[in-house]
Amino acid sequence: MKIECPHCGVRGTLDDAYAGRKIRCPKCKTLFQVGGQQEVTPPIGEQDSVPPPMPPDPETVQEVTEQTAAEAESTTPAAEKPEAVEEAAPPEPDTTQVKQDEVPPMPPPKARPHATREQTYGSDVRFTVGGLISRAWELTNGVKGPLLGGLAVMYGVSMVIVGVITFLIMALNIDENGILANLLNIVNSALSMIFTAGLMYMGVLRATGRQVIWKDVFAGFPISGQIIVASLLQMILVMIGFALLILPGIYLMVGYLMTFPLMLDRSMTPWQAMEASRKAIHKVWWKIFGLYLIVMLILCISAIPFGIGLIWTAPMSIVLCGVVYTMLFKEN
Incomplete structure:
Protein backbone atom coordinates (compact mmCIF):
# COMPACT_ATOMS: atom_id res chain seq x y z
CA MET A 1 0.00 0.00 0.00
CA LYS A 2 0.98 3.61 -0.47
CA ILE A 3 1.58 5.91 2.46
CA GLU A 4 2.11 9.61 2.88
CA CYS A 5 3.48 11.51 5.84
CA PRO A 6 0.69 13.77 7.11
CA HIS A 7 3.25 16.29 8.36
CA CYS A 8 5.77 16.80 5.55
CA GLY A 9 4.05 14.95 2.68
CA VAL A 10 6.84 12.52 1.83
CA ARG A 11 5.46 9.48 0.03
CA GLY A 12 6.40 5.83 -0.17
CA THR A 13 5.13 2.27 -0.37
CA LEU A 14 4.83 -0.22 2.45
CA ASP A 15 3.56 -3.76 2.88
CA ASP A 16 -0.03 -4.28 4.07
CA ALA A 17 1.32 -6.04 7.14
CA TYR A 18 2.18 -2.60 8.55
CA ALA A 19 -1.49 -1.52 8.59
CA GLY A 20 -2.46 -0.17 11.98
CA ARG A 21 1.15 0.21 13.14
CA LYS A 22 2.96 3.39 13.89
CA ILE A 23 6.04 4.30 11.93
CA ARG A 24 8.37 7.29 11.96
CA CYS A 25 8.82 9.47 8.89
CA PRO A 26 12.42 9.18 7.69
CA LYS A 27 12.47 12.85 6.73
CA CYS A 28 10.78 14.86 9.49
CA LYS A 29 10.82 12.14 12.18
CA THR A 30 7.05 12.47 12.76
CA LEU A 31 5.42 9.40 14.29
CA PHE A 32 2.12 8.46 12.62
CA GLN A 33 -0.17 5.44 12.23
CA VAL A 34 -0.34 3.55 8.94
CA GLY A 35 -3.89 3.07 7.55
CA GLY A 36 -7.21 3.88 9.20
CA GLN A 37 -7.37 7.00 11.31
CA GLN A 38 -3.86 8.33 11.37
CA GLU A 39 -2.66 9.53 14.72
CA VAL A 40 0.04 12.06 14.20
CA THR A 41 2.67 12.93 16.74
CA PRO A 42 4.38 16.09 15.55
CA PRO A 43 8.16 16.41 15.78
CA ILE A 44 9.53 17.15 19.17
CA GLY A 45 10.44 20.70 18.25
CA GLU A 46 6.83 21.58 17.36
CA GLN A 47 5.08 20.38 20.58
CA ASP A 48 4.01 23.35 22.69
CA SER A 49 2.15 21.80 25.57
CA VAL A 50 4.69 19.19 26.51
CA PRO A 51 8.17 20.23 27.53
CA PRO A 52 10.66 19.15 24.93
CA PRO A 53 12.32 15.84 25.84
CA MET A 54 15.91 15.00 25.10
CA PRO A 55 16.56 14.67 21.36
CA PRO A 56 16.43 11.07 20.14
CA ASP A 57 19.70 9.27 19.79
CA PRO A 58 20.39 8.62 16.07
CA GLU A 59 21.68 5.15 16.92
CA THR A 60 18.42 4.31 18.80
CA VAL A 61 16.28 5.50 15.86
CA GLN A 62 18.38 3.45 13.49
CA GLU A 63 18.02 0.34 15.70
CA VAL A 64 14.21 0.78 15.87
CA THR A 65 13.98 1.19 12.10
CA GLU A 66 16.18 -1.85 11.48
CA GLN A 67 14.15 -3.93 13.97
CA THR A 68 10.87 -2.94 12.28
CA ALA A 69 12.25 -3.82 8.85
CA ALA A 70 13.49 -7.17 10.14
CA GLU A 71 10.07 -8.02 11.54
CA ALA A 72 8.47 -7.13 8.22
CA GLU A 73 10.92 -9.31 6.29
CA SER A 74 10.21 -12.30 8.55
CA THR A 75 6.41 -12.08 7.98
CA THR A 76 6.42 -11.12 4.28
CA PRO A 77 7.07 -13.56 1.40
CA ALA A 78 10.05 -12.82 -0.79
CA ALA A 79 7.83 -11.90 -3.78
CA GLU A 80 5.83 -9.34 -1.78
CA LYS A 81 8.76 -7.42 -0.26
CA PRO A 82 7.86 -3.69 -0.24
CA GLU A 83 9.90 -1.10 -1.97
CA ALA A 84 12.35 0.65 0.25
CA VAL A 85 11.03 3.73 1.95
CA GLU A 86 13.13 6.78 1.38
CA GLU A 87 15.49 7.16 4.28
CA ALA A 88 17.41 10.14 5.31
CA ALA A 89 21.19 9.90 5.19
CA PRO A 90 22.65 9.24 8.62
CA PRO A 91 24.30 12.26 10.16
CA GLU A 92 28.06 12.47 9.85
CA PRO A 93 29.85 11.72 13.09
CA ASP A 94 31.10 14.73 14.95
CA THR A 95 34.85 14.45 15.27
CA THR A 96 35.33 17.73 17.09
CA GLN A 97 35.03 16.16 20.53
CA VAL A 98 37.34 13.32 19.55
CA LYS A 99 39.99 15.76 18.46
CA GLN A 100 39.63 17.64 21.72
CA ASP A 101 40.01 14.47 23.76
CA GLU A 102 43.03 13.22 21.87
CA VAL A 103 46.14 13.07 24.02
CA PRO A 104 49.03 14.95 22.41
CA PRO A 105 51.85 12.61 21.45
CA MET A 106 54.85 12.46 23.73
CA PRO A 107 57.96 14.09 22.31
CA PRO A 108 60.61 11.61 21.15
CA PRO A 109 63.31 10.91 23.74
CA LYS A 110 66.51 12.77 23.29
CA ALA A 111 69.43 10.68 22.07
CA ARG A 112 72.04 9.98 24.70
CA PRO A 113 75.23 11.76 23.67
CA HIS A 114 78.20 9.57 22.94
CA ALA A 115 81.19 9.93 25.19
CA THR A 116 83.94 11.98 23.62
CA ARG A 117 87.52 10.85 23.60
CA GLU A 118 88.42 13.43 26.21
CA GLN A 119 85.67 12.16 28.53
CA THR A 120 86.63 8.52 28.04
CA TYR A 121 90.40 8.73 28.10
CA GLY A 122 90.76 11.37 30.77
CA SER A 123 88.63 9.60 33.40
CA ASP A 124 90.08 8.55 36.73
CA VAL A 125 91.07 4.90 36.97
CA ARG A 126 91.34 2.89 40.17
CA PHE A 127 92.81 -0.58 40.21
CA THR A 128 95.32 -2.83 41.90
CA VAL A 129 98.14 -4.64 40.18
CA GLY A 130 97.18 -7.93 41.81
CA GLY A 131 93.56 -7.48 40.73
CA LEU A 132 94.53 -7.02 37.07
CA ILE A 133 96.82 -10.06 37.09
CA SER A 134 94.14 -12.16 38.78
CA ARG A 135 91.55 -11.04 36.23
CA ALA A 136 93.89 -11.84 33.33
CA TRP A 137 94.57 -15.29 34.80
CA GLU A 138 90.83 -16.03 34.98
CA LEU A 139 90.18 -14.89 31.40
CA THR A 140 93.03 -17.03 30.06
CA ASN A 141 90.96 -20.17 30.63
CA GLY A 142 89.38 -21.25 27.37
CA VAL A 143 91.61 -19.22 25.03
CA LYS A 144 95.06 -20.67 25.62
CA GLY A 145 94.76 -22.69 22.41
CA PRO A 146 94.05 -19.75 20.07
CA LEU A 147 96.62 -17.55 21.80
CA LEU A 148 99.32 -20.19 21.66
CA GLY A 149 98.42 -20.75 18.00
CA GLY A 150 98.90 -17.03 17.31
CA LEU A 151 102.26 -17.10 19.08
CA ALA A 152 103.29 -20.15 17.07
CA VAL A 153 102.45 -18.37 13.81
CA MET A 154 104.40 -15.28 14.84
CA TYR A 155 107.55 -17.12 15.92
CA GLY A 156 107.26 -19.63 13.07
CA VAL A 157 107.36 -16.85 10.45
CA SER A 158 110.26 -15.21 12.27
CA MET A 159 112.19 -18.49 12.37
CA VAL A 160 111.66 -19.03 8.67
CA ILE A 161 113.05 -15.61 7.84
CA VAL A 162 116.02 -16.13 10.15
CA GLY A 163 116.59 -19.54 8.54
CA VAL A 164 116.58 -17.96 5.08
CA ILE A 165 119.13 -15.37 6.18
CA THR A 166 121.33 -18.06 7.71
CA PHE A 167 121.13 -20.16 4.54
CA LEU A 168 122.08 -17.21 2.35
CA ILE A 169 125.04 -16.41 4.56
CA MET A 170 126.34 -19.97 4.79
CA ALA A 171 125.46 -21.46 1.41
CA LEU A 172 125.82 -18.47 -0.88
CA ASN A 173 128.52 -16.72 1.13
CA ILE A 174 126.50 -13.52 1.41
CA ASP A 175 127.76 -10.87 3.79
CA GLU A 176 125.69 -10.87 6.95
CA ASN A 177 125.86 -7.08 6.94
CA GLY A 178 124.99 -6.84 3.27
CA ILE A 179 121.94 -5.21 1.73
CA LEU A 180 119.97 -8.44 1.29
CA ALA A 181 120.53 -9.63 4.86
CA ASN A 182 119.64 -6.24 6.30
CA LEU A 183 116.53 -6.08 4.12
CA LEU A 184 115.36 -9.47 5.41
CA ASN A 185 116.00 -8.35 8.99
CA ILE A 186 113.88 -5.24 8.40
CA VAL A 187 111.08 -7.40 6.96
CA ASN A 188 111.32 -9.70 9.98
CA SER A 189 111.07 -6.73 12.36
CA ALA A 190 108.08 -5.28 10.50
CA LEU A 191 106.25 -8.61 10.53
CA SER A 192 106.97 -8.99 14.24
CA MET A 193 105.33 -5.61 14.92
CA ILE A 194 102.28 -6.53 12.85
CA PHE A 195 101.93 -9.91 14.57
CA THR A 196 102.40 -8.25 17.97
CA ALA A 197 99.54 -5.88 17.19
CA GLY A 198 97.39 -8.87 16.28
CA LEU A 199 98.24 -10.66 19.54
CA MET A 200 97.41 -7.58 21.60
CA TYR A 201 94.12 -7.29 19.75
CA MET A 202 93.35 -10.91 20.64
CA GLY A 203 93.77 -9.95 24.30
CA VAL A 204 91.33 -7.07 23.80
CA LEU A 205 88.81 -9.40 22.17
CA ARG A 206 88.99 -11.77 25.12
CA ALA A 207 88.75 -9.02 27.75
CA THR A 208 85.70 -7.50 26.04
CA GLY A 209 83.86 -10.83 25.80
CA ARG A 210 84.27 -11.39 22.06
CA GLN A 211 85.24 -14.61 20.33
CA VAL A 212 88.95 -15.29 19.86
CA ILE A 213 90.39 -17.52 17.14
CA TRP A 214 94.01 -18.08 16.17
CA LYS A 215 93.52 -16.28 12.83
CA ASP A 216 93.05 -13.02 14.74
CA VAL A 217 96.83 -12.81 14.90
CA PHE A 218 96.61 -11.55 11.28
CA ALA A 219 94.26 -8.69 12.27
CA GLY A 220 97.03 -6.12 11.87
CA PHE A 221 97.81 -6.88 8.23
CA PRO A 222 94.96 -4.77 6.73
CA ILE A 223 96.57 -1.70 8.37
CA SER A 224 100.15 -2.93 8.26
CA GLY A 225 101.35 0.39 6.80
CA GLN A 226 99.90 2.37 9.71
CA ILE A 227 101.33 -0.09 12.24
CA ILE A 228 104.80 0.32 10.72
CA VAL A 229 104.41 4.12 10.80
CA ALA A 230 103.34 3.98 14.45
CA SER A 231 106.31 1.73 15.28
CA LEU A 232 108.74 4.13 13.60
CA LEU A 233 107.24 7.16 15.38
CA GLN A 234 107.46 5.41 18.74
CA MET A 235 111.04 4.32 18.12
CA ILE A 236 112.12 7.84 17.13
CA LEU A 237 110.42 9.52 20.10
CA VAL A 238 111.66 6.93 22.59
CA MET A 239 115.22 7.29 21.29
CA ILE A 240 114.98 11.04 21.70
CA GLY A 241 113.62 10.48 25.21
CA PHE A 242 116.53 8.22 26.12
CA ALA A 243 118.89 10.86 24.82
CA LEU A 244 117.27 13.29 27.28
CA LEU A 245 118.47 11.66 30.52
CA ILE A 246 116.77 8.27 29.82
CA LEU A 247 113.67 8.88 31.97
CA PRO A 248 111.59 10.52 29.19
CA GLY A 249 112.29 7.49 27.02
CA ILE A 250 111.06 5.09 29.71
CA TYR A 251 107.99 7.28 30.23
CA LEU A 252 107.12 7.13 26.51
CA MET A 253 107.76 3.38 26.27
CA VAL A 254 105.14 2.76 28.95
CA GLY A 255 102.83 5.50 27.72
CA TYR A 256 102.58 4.08 24.21
CA LEU A 257 101.67 0.52 25.29
CA MET A 258 98.03 0.78 24.14
CA THR A 259 98.79 2.25 20.70
CA MET A 268 92.60 5.53 15.10
CA THR A 269 95.48 6.98 13.16
CA PRO A 270 98.98 6.28 14.52
CA TRP A 271 99.38 9.68 16.16
CA GLN A 272 95.85 9.69 17.61
CA ALA A 273 96.40 6.25 19.11
CA MET A 274 99.79 7.20 20.55
CA GLU A 275 98.44 10.33 22.21
CA ALA A 276 95.30 8.61 23.48
CA SER A 277 97.41 5.85 25.01
CA ARG A 278 99.84 8.26 26.61
CA LYS A 279 97.08 10.45 28.10
CA ALA A 280 95.20 7.48 29.50
CA ILE A 281 98.31 5.94 31.10
CA HIS A 282 99.72 9.24 32.37
CA LYS A 283 97.70 9.35 35.62
CA VAL A 284 98.45 5.72 36.48
CA TRP A 285 101.91 5.53 34.92
CA TRP A 286 103.66 4.13 38.00
CA LYS A 287 101.10 1.37 38.47
CA ILE A 288 101.31 0.32 34.80
CA PHE A 289 105.10 0.43 34.99
CA GLY A 290 105.11 -1.78 38.10
CA LEU A 291 102.53 -4.11 36.55
CA TYR A 292 104.65 -4.85 33.50
CA LEU A 293 107.79 -5.26 35.58
CA ILE A 294 105.99 -7.95 37.58
CA VAL A 295 104.72 -9.61 34.39
CA MET A 296 108.25 -9.69 32.92
CA LEU A 297 109.49 -11.26 36.14
CA ILE A 298 106.72 -13.89 35.99
CA LEU A 299 107.59 -14.71 32.36
CA CYS A 300 111.29 -15.08 33.19
CA ILE A 301 110.60 -17.37 36.13
CA SER A 302 108.11 -19.49 34.17
CA ALA A 303 110.66 -19.95 31.36
CA ILE A 304 113.24 -21.54 33.67
CA PRO A 305 111.96 -25.16 33.62
CA PHE A 306 112.50 -25.66 29.85
CA GLY A 307 109.92 -22.99 29.07
CA ILE A 308 107.02 -25.21 30.15
CA GLY A 309 105.53 -22.49 32.33
CA LEU A 310 105.18 -20.19 29.32
CA ILE A 311 102.27 -22.33 28.17
CA TRP A 312 100.24 -20.56 30.88
CA THR A 313 102.04 -17.28 31.46
CA ALA A 314 102.48 -16.23 27.81
CA PRO A 315 98.71 -16.35 27.05
CA MET A 316 98.06 -14.61 30.37
CA SER A 317 100.36 -11.73 29.42
CA ILE A 318 98.43 -11.29 26.15
CA VAL A 319 95.08 -11.26 27.94
CA LEU A 320 96.52 -8.83 30.48
CA CYS A 321 96.99 -6.34 27.67
CA GLY A 322 93.26 -6.54 26.96
CA VAL A 323 92.41 -6.23 30.66
CA VAL A 324 94.49 -3.05 30.95
CA TYR A 325 92.86 -1.73 27.77
CA THR A 326 89.33 -2.27 29.11
CA MET A 327 90.27 -0.73 32.43
CA LEU A 328 91.80 2.39 30.88
CA PHE A 329 89.18 3.00 28.25
CA LYS A 330 86.05 1.94 30.12
CA GLU A 331 85.09 -0.92 27.82
CA ASN A 332 82.45 -3.47 28.95
Missing part, protein backbone atom coordinates in the same frame (compact mmCIF):
# COMPACT_ATOMS: atom_id res chain seq x y z
CA PHE A 260 98.23 -0.94 18.66
CA PRO A 261 94.98 -1.97 20.43
CA LEU A 262 93.53 1.52 19.85
CA MET A 263 94.43 1.42 16.17
CA LEU A 264 92.79 -1.96 15.66
CA ASP A 265 89.81 -1.65 17.99
CA ARG A 266 88.92 2.02 17.40
CA SER A 267 90.40 2.65 13.94
